Amino acid sequence: MRELKRVLRYASAYKILIFCSISLAVISALLMLYAPILAGNVIDCIIAKGNVDFENITKILIRLGIVIIITASCQWFMYGVNNRITFRVVRDVRNDAFEKLQILPFEYHDSHPQGEVVSKVISDVDQFADGLLMGFTQLFTGVVTILGTLVFMLYLNWQIAIVVYVLTPLSLLIARFIAKKSYTLFKDQSVARADQTALIDEMIGNLKVVKAFSHEDENQELFNEINERLSKTSLKATFFSSLTNPGTRFVNNIVYACVALTGAFVCLDGRMSVGELTIFLSYATQFAKPFNEISGVVTELQNALACAKRVFDLIDEKPQIPDKENAMVLGEVNGDVSIKDVDFSYDKEKELIKDLNLEVAKGQRVAIVGPTGSGKTTIINLLMRFYDVDKGSIKVEEKDIRELKRSDLRSSYGMVLQETWLRKGTIKENITMGRDGFTDEMVIEAAKKSHAHSFIKKLPNGYDTVIGEDGGSLSQGQKQLLCITRIMLSVPPMLILDEATSSIDTRTEMRIQRAFAKMMENRTSFIVAHRLSTIREADRILVMNEGRIIEQGNHESLLAAGGFYAKLYQSQFE
């Protein structure tokens, strides 16, 4: 129920609209029930040849016309108002959710699968809006209609009203029964379908291998077997579930016959007119509808509440610590970085980095080496303040990075990660990343430096080629080159390169390294690398293992120390 309140709070921005919606719903539901009564009254004026009350008929028909127009306008306004409320609440919730994404700490992003978050922002929001808002109005109209019919029918004739009321729910029972049965059949179908999809996925997805081994015939056999199984279960499930409509229609026909029978007898007794009988008959045909709708709405509401909870949980997530109001200005960056007594771990139960100390002077090249999981990337996370240290401090230009604005700090680093990220858009847009003031020539110049130019110019529209989400058809190496180009375009005072060339062939890499070397002149840089030739040229080498810096120094001093690094280095020449 907390979720419902929450949704209503969003909707309360549109209070007047909601009030309109409810009143319009009541008016149109009641008027819709009134129309058949008027029609019935007209029929009562048509008695027999030569016996027709024209004066009354005209009067009632005019009234009917007015009622119809009012009903229709009410309906249209109600739909419009409901749409507006729903779509705007969806918009507001989505905006809030998206803004939240931008200030959530990396703990959240790194521990929640992307698909899950996307479905919260997109489909869950849609579902709860549909379910709660549309469902709510449907439920409301349904209840008004049922109550209205009840009152009208009781007013006209209570015996027939009872017949209708006792028999109609039967159709609900039938629908329920069929739904339950077909559920199991649908499950069988989806099992078979999953098998088939898996086979299609596997074989068509790897069609080239299949063809290289001329394995098509064997696949076809297997496919045919599953295909036949699927069509059998599919037949059963489709058939059984399609019985719902005939079933409920059958019940409604019985109700109709009963109303006709009892109605006719009541007419014979003179307690009811023929016109009133037609009113009953039209009520009987329409009556099952709100019942069926309401039972559908209830299940939808439960689902909608669950969706709403997921979305609001996201919006309520604790954000990262905001930048200080009176944050210091970083000013000109020379590249002095100091890490002092830093402790950090992702999982507070499990110690990772302990007592990390590092002084880096302007222009130094720091290489970080170590096996997977030794904490190399963690250091980058801390330098960029993607995560805050648990203890100790990191200072840039003598200023604690927690005293700075994050954007200020981050813009002083140029970062290339092993994992590439490209967005849907042109190559040029991906290189400039929305930064202004770069001419085409500057972009091309940067791409030449990163050796991306030669493949970009081969693309159909060169730098204006639109690439799909996550780089589309580009190879991993090409994507990495583009990410490097981004940094080449405007080089910040400090650099972070996290296995930036891992997917690029050695020859191109060697050329890029030359460009990197030039870029790194006079710039403080942190390099996570796996090739010893890169590491050897660094001013400082940090050897990490299990979250600790176990050795540091330059290549010569580390070799002379004869420790872990020396052993590692010597091992390649044994």
Next chain:
Amino acid sequence: MNKLLVYLKKYKIETVMGPLFKLLEATFELIVPLVVAAIIDKGIATGNKPYIMQMALILVLLGGVGFTCSVIAQYFAAKASAYFAMEVKKDLFANIQSLSYEQIDRLGTNTLITRMTSDMNQVQQAINLSLRLLLRSPFVVFGAMVMAFSIDFNQAMIFLVTIIVLSIVVFGIMLWGIPRYKEVQSRLDSVMGLTRENLSGVRVIRAFGREQDEIADFKEKNEKLTVLQEFVGRVSALMNPLTYVILNFAIIVLLYSGSHKVFAGVLTTGAVVALYNYMSQILVELVKLANLIITITRAVACGNRIQTMLEEKNSMAEGTVDAAALPDNDNIISFENVSVRYKGDSEDSLENVTFSVAKGESIGIIGGTGSGKTTLVNLIPRFYDATNGTVKFKGTDVKDLTSSSLREVIGVVPQKAVLFKGTIRDNLKWGNKDATDEQLWEAIRISQSTDVVKSKKGELDAEIAQGGRNLSGGQKQRLTIARALVKRPQVIILDDSSSALDNMTDRNLREAIGDIDYKPVMVVVSQRASSVRNCDKIIVLDDGKVVGMGNHDLLMKSCDAYIEIYESQYGTGKNSAVTVSPSADSNNRKTKTAIELLREAAKNA
């Protein structure tokens, strides 16, 4: 779409009987208002109670018979659609399997999979609904009109006009809506795409300090979506009120003119009630019909896509010569001035390549990313055709050979190691389904995977999960090599397929293949100089062009690109403490990356 419908032919009875029984049901439904009219005119007017009972019983009977008919109809419809889908899928699967590599690239495997799954499901559903409703709904609408004509001509004209106006409104709004809903969907997609990008790129976006720009961008896209949704919603919402007004005004006219006719004695009260009831039936069916038509248009689009896929015929002309029966020739493989340009590219991916390989020779192909290595080897089993020049196998143009026989004699180990769900034996038998266990073990031995198979429970019968998830990259690679060897191929192509193997295993593997008694040609593609340096001939590719050809020693003297690759992996000797010694053993060790060494060092420490 129409060519797809041919598949219904096999289920003629079901396809005809489904709608037929549906029509029967509708007919019974159409009789109901007449019965009610009889109750009013004969039963109530004359006070004939037995007659009323009789008529009520007829109403129940009509309901019962109608129900039976529709159950039968639903069955036939479900059967026809399910089996229709089965037949189409069978052919579709066969046809997709027959496509060439070029077509697979162009169409994309994702598209192919979508055609077979979601598109097919939509079509199946639409066929099912059409068989049930496509005839029924118009039949009820026109049936009601015909019944009206049977009662009174003038009154029936009101029906005619109403039906026309209603159709215009219902179909007009729907036709208006379809493209707009598509636009709504595409705007929603862009909102979703932006969300996804922001999640996957959260580090980059924050590193560039772009959070506020992204929020502004999102709000703009979101607003665009909302505005369109509201607009489309407002117009679509006209449907219900409009049809309601039209229908009820028709009823007003009907009652008014009906009253005059009753006065004049042309019509009875019961007949007027019957007309009134028919009018109500029309609307329900029209709306159903309109919904059905939307489903059908969507399905027709899917159906057309499926049909194009069925019509997509293999673009390569098949040869007739059996490759296995070709006599031995001096040159097993020869390339004569071969160029390849992929469709849509502006430059050749492979330019004027000429070389030949004799029996028992090994050939190495080396070059950077995108230099055309894979393109070159893919021509040998004729996965692609050369744009210019000729590729020959044992002196015969590969275009003259049957592709299945050519692929029988060539074992390919692709870059990406792919294994399939099933046992190890199942997977290896892809090479040759009649292979004995001894032959399998022999291939396993050569591919250096004896340990891998022996370590699995059940050995040859050990299960491999889909995509080979329960194996490491190196294990998968070795098994894919074994799979190719089971063929006992005359040419074995290793397309960068030892990248996950350590240098020792890689070397042993190449030696073991070199020792195979019937001396197959070995083609090794690699980025690693160590993998190709012992080959009889090395082709150095750069940007699709051959920049060097010869053995290692020759290339080290003459080919700058080769020297550059070699040095990038072995070091130049200038900065390193140790000069490179040409012994193969020490070189193998030196190419290990620092990470590999660190890992080992960490283990030992």
